[in-house]
Every structure is written in structure tokens, then in C-alpha cells.
Amino acid sequence: MAILELNDVHSYYGNIHALKGISLNVEKGEIVTLIGSNGAGKTTTLRTIQGLIRPRTGSITLEGEELTRLPAHEVNRRGICQSPEGRLIFPRMTVLENLEMGAFTRTDHSNIGQDLERVFGLFPRLKERVKQKGGTLSGGEQQMLAMARAMMGNPRLLLLDEPSMGLAPLLVETIFDTIVALNKQGITILLVEQNARMALSIANRGYVLQTGEIRLQGDAARLRDDEEVQKTYLGGH
Amino acid sequence: MTETNPTTQRALRILLIVAIGYLALLIGQPAGLDVGRIITDVATTPTNVLQQLVIGLANGSIIVIIALGYTLVYGIIELVNFAHGEVFMLGAFTSLMALSIFTTTTATGGLTAPFWAALLGFIPAMLVCGLLNAGIERLAYRRLRNSPKLAVLISAIGMSFILQNIGLQFGALGKLTQVGPEFQIFQVLGSNNAAPKSFPVVLSTANLLGDFPIRITQADVLVMGTALVLMLTLNWFVQNTRLGKAMRATAQNRDAAAMMGINVDQIIALTFLIGGALAGAAGMMFGLYNGTVVFTMGFTAGLRSFTAAVLGGIGNIRGAALGGILIGLLAAFSDQYLAVRWTNAWVFLILVLVLLFRPTGLLGQESGDKA
Ligand SMILES: Nc1ncnc2c1ncn2[C@@H]1O[C@H](COP(=O)(O)OP(=O)(O)O)[C@@H](O)[C@H]1O
Ligand SMILES: [Mg+2]
Numbered sequence: 001m002a003i004l005e006l007n008d009v010h011s012y013y014g015n016i017h018a019l020k021g022i023s024l025n026v027e028k029g030e031i032v033t034l035i036g037s038n039g040a041g042k043t044t045t046l047r048t049i050q051g052l053i054r055p056r057t058g059s060i061t062l063e064g065e066e067l068t069r070l071p072a073h074e075v076n077r078r079g080i081c082q083s084p085e086g087r088l089i090f091p092r093m094t095v096l097e098n099l100e101m102g103a104f105t106r107t108d109h110s111n112i113g114q115d116l117e118r119v120f121g122l123f124p125r126l127k128e129r130v131k132q133k134g135g136t137l138s139g140g141e142q143q144m145l146a147m148a149r150a151m152m153g154n155p156r157l158l159l160l161d162e163p164s165m166g167l168a169p170l171l172v173e174t175i176f177d178t179i180v181a182l183n184k185q186g187i188t189i190l191l192v193e194q195n196a197r198m199a200l201s202i203a204n205r206g207y208v209l210q211t212g213e214i215r216l217q218g219d220a221a222r223l224r225d226d227e228e229v230q231k232t233y234l235g236g237h
Numbered sequence: 238m239t240e241t242n243p244t245t246q247r248a249l250r251i252l253l254i255v256a257i258g259y260l261a262l263l264i265g266q267p268a269g270l271d272v273g274r275i276i277t278d279v280a281t282t283p284t285n286v287l288q289q290l291v292i293g294l295a296n297g298s299i300i301v302i303i304a305l306g307y308t309l310v311y312g313i314i315e316l317v318n319f320a321h322g323e324v325f326m327l328g329a330f331t332s333l334m335a336l337s338i339f340t341t342t343t344a345t346g347g348l349t350a351p352f353w354a355a356l357l358g359f360i361p362a363m364l365v366c367g368l369l370n371a372g373i374e375r376l377a378y379r380r381l382r383n384s385p386k387l388a389v390l391i392s393a394i395g396m397s398f399i400l401q402n403i404g405l406q407f408g409a410l411g412k413l414t415q416v417g418p419e420f421q422i423f424q425v426l427g428s429n430n431a432a433p434k435s436f437p438v439v440l441s442t443a444n445l446l447g448d449f450p451i452r453i454t455q456a457d458v459l460v461m462g463t464a465l466v467l468m469l470t471l472n473w474f475v476q477n478t479r480l481g482k483a484m485r486a487t488a489q490n491r492d493a494a495a496m497m498g499i500n501v502d503q504i505i506a507l508t509f510l511i512g513g514a515l516a517g518a519a520g521m522m523f524g525l526y527n528g529t530v531v532f533t534m535g536f537t538a539g540l541r542s543f544t545a546a547v548l549g550g551i552g553n554i555r556g557a558a559l560g561g562i563l564i565g566l567l568a569a570f571s572d573q574y575l576a577v578r579w580t581n582a583w584v585f586l587i588l589v590l591v592l593l594f595r596p597t598g599l600l601g602q603e604s605g606d607k608a
Contacts, residue, residue: 052492072495081496088493090486101486104479105498153498 009058033199036209051075079156087146091135102152119148196233269576297565298464302519303542304557306512312552319393322539323400328520329530348437362517370513404532433531550598
């Protein structure tokens, strides 16, 4: 059974019909990427899954359990953690406090220390800055913090919204390497990206979103070779 | 902005300050700013300056506790809770009722209550006001949370009118004493709804310093001590407890907090509960310190406390403490050396000046908010 399944999900901002029937699924252990140009509805999809936006119709299930009408904090408690667009770290909390907030609802307190060491292993920079306030970090460090904070929730499904946005190319490489490393540790990932080339190079499967609809879907390798994807999202050639 | 070199800018700024100072001296006359008289006053009884310091610190302590309610709520939902002053007023009424159960009439006809009753009275005052404030949020603000800010603000102003009228009508319960002795506890409300109600005498008015020319009474000590305890407890709670951290997280980013599994609605309700409880405590402090309560008192207290919160940096707990003390001192010195009638105007002037020239207040947001 798929970990995450969306079936004909429609979401609105007031009268703006932002998601027009999204159906997708993520299997356990996969990296699935959602690509598409600016304004396609990628963030809206993740926010709808998270419960920050209530879909008007359609259903969302996590390993068969209905999530559709649950508020965001309940969705988090069922194991979906997110590194959101714009990072949304807590600027006046220290790096350590930010990470603690990531583990806010966990009841297995004995494992939290171990997970802290794990994210410090993935992001050594954060360990050097544990006492620093989140708001004083550089953009790249904030991105690492947002991902690490989501990891601290010990997610069954990790949602990443444009983790490469606004970062220097070298840092983008690091971030993508980390995503692969996370996946190797057994974490299922739904990755939203505008950087389609990078995303398709690490993903198992992909969905191409256009103005609130799924335009194409399939194996990452196949999408990479698709003429339309090449022309529109990979800058042709 | 036109290009000017730093020296010219500096000169212009000094000129501006001199001009404002001159205007203040000129226009300030009717508002009590009579420098000559003030100098004479200070010279004849210099100890009075220290006395005003004590009064200012005590009144400032009460302002701090109310200001914390403004700042907590603003910090978490960016709403100036205009009803907060009225919650404080109802807190003072609740305190009065709590005390009235233990109130006895003295031989000279005055009302008195034992000290332990006053301490016990903090509990119902804080409980009632905490629940009231959380109820206001549930009823009047929650459903408007995603509406334009103005809608919530107007809802808050409406709430403040309603509460003030409840305060006015509550006074009418005093008439029940004519019905029978079982309503004796309403005796403290007197027979006129709108009239100020006297708090029973709880604390000795003797000078703790004996014959020293500066008076420090039990009330001064109680008010300042209570404020300190409440402030330190709040600070500890917000910094160290799980719920306190959830409050801070929600204040800093509501969506992110929800993604962390924090029930944002609950945390906002908790914030109103705490702010209201503090207003209730301040109501008791005010009654014990000033001796009378009246249904209009929420306005003045609200104005001063809101100004205190803005002066310190709204949303900032330490700022509320600093601003509250400063406004308390300003009010005390204005009452003594300027003119009682104009004290609110001076406070309002501070509010306007801060909003114009330094809207983030003296301390601004808590440090580290560069994101
Ligand atoms: N808060 C909002 N209010 C109104 N419209 C929005 C809001 N957020 C996004 N939209 C619209 O919804 C569509 C999808 O946006 P979004 O999901 O952010 O796209 P993406 O993440 O793919 O760039 C866009 O047309 C955008 O203008
Ligand atoms: Mg987006």
C-alpha cells in the first residue's frame, strides 16, 4: 500500500482554484518529486497534504488512514513532517530550540538525543551553531535547519518544499546529497523542486504539475528524456 | 530623501529637538509644565521626589502586569486587545467581591478584611479574568483570525464597550442588599451603579520606615513584590516549559508551529488565559493599592499599559516591564509636578511620539530577529 495517496484533490484560495484534481501516490522508501514552474501549485499541494489548507473535495490518506480533514498539528502527529517553502524557522529561538520544536510531539524521548546526533552528522554546520539564534543564520544554514527540524519529528513521510531555493550551486549539491543520504536511511520523501534537473536525477518517480493539474507522471529517468519536459523544464537540448 | 552630509543632518536634528523643547515649554504651560514652579517645589521638599519615585514604582508595577497581557496577545496574533483594560476592570470588581465575603464593618463604620483574604482573593480574580479573556478570544477573535486586521480590531473595541457596560450594570447588584440579608456580600457595591466602590481596608497604612520623611507602606511592598513574582514566573514559564516554548514558537511563526504538531488554537487560547489572569491579579493589586474601583478605570489603565507595552517594544516581555515602570514614574511625577488632569494627555503624547519616531519601542523585538 502506498504511504501517501492523494485522490482527485481540489484546493482553493477564496475563489482561486489552485489545485484542480491532483491524484498522486508515494510508496514506502521512494523519493518522489513534484516539479513545475512558479505558480503551478506545488506548495499548495504540500500545504494541503500537511493540513494547512483544507481541500474542498478529494481525499488524502496516509497508509490507508484518512487525513483529509485533519488540522496541521494532527497531520504532524501522524508522521508527516515538512521543510516548508521559505524555511519558516523560528528566528528568535536557538538552533537547538528549533530542533527541539521539531520533536515537540514525540513520546519516545529516549530516541530524541540519538536523532539529534544523526542530524548533526548530516549537518555539521548546525552543530557548530547550536546556541545561535535561528534568525542570525545564513540562508543555506536556515535551509539545513528547516530540514533538520523536520527530521527531528522522525517522519514516516518527509515533505521538502524547494530546499535548493536561493542557494549557491555548491550548497545545492550538498543539500541534494543529504536528501539522498536521508533516503538511504529509509526515509520516504516527497520533494518539490523548480530545479527539475537535479530533482529528477535523484528521484525514483516524478509528477509534472501545471496550473494546478498533473500534466505528466512516471519514472524519473523517463521524464528526464521526455521531449516536453526537456523543452519546458530542463532548458531544451 | 535628499542627500545631506552628516554634520548638516546632525545640526538639523539638534535644531528640531530645541524647537520641540521650546514648543513644549510654551504649550505645556496649561498642562502643568511650569518650570519655575516645579523648581521651587523640588527645592522646598526634595524628599518628595523620592516619594514620587516609590509611588511611581508601585503604580508602574501594576501597569507592567497589565501591559504583559497586551504584549503577550500582540506577540502571538498581532492584535491590540482593546478589551484588555476592561478585563482588568472586571478583575478589580471580582477581587472586590471575593474580598467582600470576608469583609466586616469596623466600629467607625469603615469596611475591613483580613490580609489572608486579600491573598486568597487573587485566585478567583485571576481565574475569572483568565477564563473571561480566553472566552473573548473564542467568541470575538478566533473566527476573524484570517480576516483583515481592522475587523478584529473593531471586534475588540466592541468587546471593550460590552465589558465596560457589564462593569456598570454589575454595580447595580448593590441594590440587592435591600432585598434581604442573604445578599449582604453585595454591600460593598453601594447603592449607585456608576459610583466608585471602596475596597475594604486590608493593609496598614503605617509607614514601614517609621518617622522617615518617605513613606513606604505594606501596600507598596505587596504590589511591587507581587509584580516581581508574577513577572519572574511568567518569564520562567515562557522560557523553560513545554507550553511556554509552544507559545514562543506560535508567536514567531504560526504555520511552522502547526507543522511541529502544536495545536495553535489551544496555544492562542492559553495566551489569552495567561494575559487575562495577569489582568485579574492587577485588578486586585490596584484595589489594594488605590482603595477604590470604578467601572471606567479600564480606560485609563488600558491607555497607560498599552503605551507602556508600545514604549518598551510591543510583543517583548522585558519591554513591557521597562515601559510599565517608566510610565508609572511618568504618571507619578506628572501627578505631582505637572497637573493630575493632564497626566493622561502626557501619557498619550508619549504614545504618539513613540509610534511616530520609534514604533519598535525602546527594546524592539527580542534580539536575534533579523530574519
Ligand atoms: N495565499 C494565497 N492566496 C491566493 N492565491 C495564492 C496564494 N498562494 C498561492 N496562490 C496561487 O495559487 C497558485 C499556486 O501557487 P503555489 O502553490 O504557491 O505554486 P508553486 O509552489 O508551484 O510555485 C498560484 O497561482 C498562486 O498565485
Ligand atoms: Mg512554491
